[in-house]
Amino acid sequence: MSIFDFFKPKIRFDRQVSIRGGDGTTEITAVIIDTSNNIIGIDAEYKWLSSSFGVENQDWRVLDRMTVRGQNDKPHDVFALRLADGSTRQVYFDISAFHGRF
Numbered sequence: 001m002s003i004f005d006f007f008k009p010k011i012r013f014d015r016q017v018s019i020r021g022g023d024g025t026t027e028i029t030a031v032i033i034d035t036s037n038n039i040i041g042i043d044a045e046y047k048w049l050s051s052s053f054g055v056e057n058q059d060w061r062v063l064d065r066m067t068v069r070g071q072n073d074k075p076h077d078v079f080a081l082r083l084a085d086g087s088t089r090q091v092y093f094d095i096s097a098f099h100g101r102f
Helices: 003-007 038-053
Strands: 011-014 017-021 031-034 060-069 075-083 088-094
Touching (some): 017 038, 038 075, 038 088
Parallel strands (some): 031 088
Antiparallel strands (some): 011 017, 017 031, 060 075, 075 088
């Protein structure tokens, strides 16, 4: 993440969530989901994946999804994906804003 990432506009999928941060390739560049609702946050993760990789189960599919504690004990969801070309990719989401909230 560079200093210029803070100047990028946040992606808004609805009024209750915004998405910012990096490209999700590492914990440090995790996609940050800003919402206080767990259900909305998980939905936003899948919407981000679709906006980045295309149609689920056609262009990409989830091989595994786990919640881990990272630096500073922050919770992250880590998705292991298989892309249409057969390659795999991990995507990190910072879920500290909504983890454990309903």
